[in-house]
Amino acid sequence: MGAEIIAATATKTVYRDGDKAIKVFHADFPKAEVLNEALITARVEETGGIKVPKVLEVGVFEGEWSITFEFIEGKTLEQLMEEHPDQIPDYMEKMVDLHLSVMAKQCPLLNKLKDKMARQISDIEELGDSTRYEMQTRLDSMPKHTKLCHGDFNPTNIIVKDDGTFYVIDWVHATQGNASADVARTYLLFCLKDQKKADMYMDLFCKKTGTAKKYVQSWLPIVAAAQLSKKRPEEAELLNQWANVFEYQ
Incomplete structure (x- = not known):
């Protein structure tokens, strides 16, 4: 095949x-989750x-389940930010605009x-019973919307072609x-690597949409708790800190 x-x-x-x-x-990865990613x-x-890279085929590759996508030639936005740090403000603005274009869609x-x-x-x-109960209560009280949410929107999941076209990949967590x-999750993902970029992203989103920063922050403990379910050791300390914060000034 070449x-x-x-x-x-660890899984793919x-x-x-x-x-x-x-x-x-990998062989022990649930078939249902493979099919679900292709469907989403x-x-x-x-x-x-x-x-979005087009789904071309779901099949078996050397005995293991696979999804074949259209290949997008380019660099990730994370690579570009690392290569051109002086352009980070411009890249961040384009990233926020891209996120807004995604969230303007509905996928019922x-x-x-x-x-x-x-x-x-x-x-x-x-987290303990009392903290989980607090999280569930807070989650229940949050406004219900139906915007398209990527679920893992970060610079590694954005590919920029040579002509400047932005593609968004890895939609398995979309809801x-x-x-x-979704913005709170992106903020936390930035926090795991670079607090300055996290704050820049949050500030730009709130400025462009007129959203109160405190409202986005109110999602942070809930999103952090949900992210803990992925059981990534390198994220546990920071996410536990956020999951146990309940009030913002």
Whole structure:
């Protein structure tokens, strides 16, 4: 086939084969989750107006489940930020505008964000019963919206082609829900690497949308608790700190 490895994680390996990208899931990865990722991506693709690598095929690659996507030639936005630090303000503004264009869409067949987060929070035993109850109560009280939420919107999931076109990849966590929850998640993902970029992102979003920063911040403990369900050791300390913050000045 001539496929070459271009990325790898604990659960999957991504190959490039000409104009195709083949995401191959390890043998113990649930089949239902593979099929669900393909379905979510196809539904987002069908909303139109967002540059998304097309799903071409779901199949088996060397005995393991795989999804074949259109390969997008370019660099991630994270790579560009590292290579051109003087352009970070411009890149960040474009990233916020891209996020807003995503959240302007609706994809009514996707799972609801609040339902997904409720399931995630209920599974985190280390938070304790009282904290989980507080989180669920707060989540229930949050406004219900139906905006398209990526669920993992960060510079590693944005590919910029040579002509400046931005593509958004990795839609497996996409849901429909409150835009500020998705922004809070992006803020936390930035915090794990660079607080300055996190604050820049939050400030730009709030300025462009007229959203009160305190409202976005009110989602942070809930989003942090939900993110803990992914059980990533390198994230645990920071997320636990946010998950136990309940008031903002």
